[in-house]
Amino acid sequence: MKHLTGLYGLPPESLVDLLDLAASYRAGLKHANPAFQPMLGNRRVALVFFENSTRTRFSFELAARHLGAGTLSFAAASSSVSKGETLSDTIRNLEAMQVDAFVLRHPSSGAAEFVASLTDRPVVNAGDGTHEHPTQALLDILTLREYFGRVAGLRVMILGDILHSRVARSNIFGLKALGAEIAVCGPSTLLPGGISELGIEVFTKLDEAIAWADAAIVLRLQLERATGGYIPSLQEYSASYGLTDEKLDRLRKHLPVLHPGPINREIEISNNVADRIQPPGYSSSMLLEQVTNGVAVRMAVLHRLLAD
Ligand code: NCD
Numbered sequence: 165m166k167h168l169t170g171l172y173g174l175p176p177e178s179l180v181d182l183l184d185l186a187a188s189y190r191a192g193l194k195h196a197n198p199a200f201q202p203m204l205g206n207r208r209v210a211l212v213f214f215e216n217s218t219r220t221r222f223s224f225e226l227a228a229r230h231l232g233a234g235t236l237s238f239a240a241a242s243s244s245v246s247k248g249e250t251l252s253d254t255i256r257n258l259e260a261m262q263v264d265a266f267v268l269r270h271p272s273s274g275a276a277e278f279v280a281s282l283t284d285r286p287v288v289n290a291g292d293g294t295h296e297h298p299t300q301a302l303l304d305i306l307t308l309r310e311y312f313g314r315v316a317g318l319r320v321m322i323l324g325d326i327l328h329s330r331v332a333r334s335n336i337f338g339l340k341a342l343g344a345e346i347a348v349c350g351p352s353t354l355l356p357g358g359i360s361e362l363g364i365e366v367f368t369k370l371d372e373a374i375a376w377a378d379a380a381i382v383l384r385l386q387l388e389r390a391t392g393g394y395i396p397s398l399q400e401y402s403a404s405y406g407l408t409d410e411k412l413d414r415l416r417k418h419l420p421v422l423h424p425g426p427i428n429r430e431i432e433i434s435n436n437v438a439d440r441i442q443p444p445g446y447s448s449s450m451l452l453e454q455v456t457n458g459v460a461v462r463m464a465v466l467h468r469l470l471a472d
Contacts, residue, residue, distance in 0.1 A: 169276040170296035171338040190460035202232025227462035286469035301334035316343030321377035328386040349373035408434040
């Protein structure tokens, strides 16, 4: 593996290898002052973010530092991009400063593959448009694997704005490769045409999807990508597709609930579902567990791309 631009086409062995390595780092992160081998000492990782981010950016930064690498942060608004510099010139200039790897977030689908075609340094896609977000899916899959002890045979329902979601796409590719069953649920206007051809279940009624599922990944309504017209109103969306205690209790269904964040509280997920931490067997929010797993997954990815 030279770059990680997506989970599409990645062999199951590579996914399992990354998850196993991430799980070993996750065990280390349980300690208050985790110490890891600084195997990336003297390496420099450039965090090139053309879109806003809290979790992804911080966790890549922490992951690099845990392994001894230095990080350089780049935010488009405060860089020469605001003076009209192109993406390729930006990358070539960072390369000339001997940066060893690029972690890229960009609003255009395909941006990570474009950068990978320009440079021989490893490129990690931290989310490109509506295309892929491979490390988010890996951390979601690690969270499910730690909770259930397996991935194969699990029924995972992805709920909400599938049309604009790079997280949904990466999860579909990764989970399918590992033998999980997948369903998507949302209003038909937020489901991509031809989605059932991916060999997944499609629900437009949330009750049916809840009854089917072992776990739920709730997606943020991507208000910045959707220019309107997809849903009648936020209130109607939330009445039909918002995940609430009442809807779970009505079906007596207990699910671990994941969400990549940031969350729109009381729109796609209710406060009590987002905040409730329960032992297995009850509906429980996995949101903060996912965030910690994100650091472990990004350590595993940087380790494989830069140290091996
Ligand atoms: C996701 C993203 O940016 O793609 N969030 C994240 O990485 N934590 C999902 C989203 O923005 O809804």
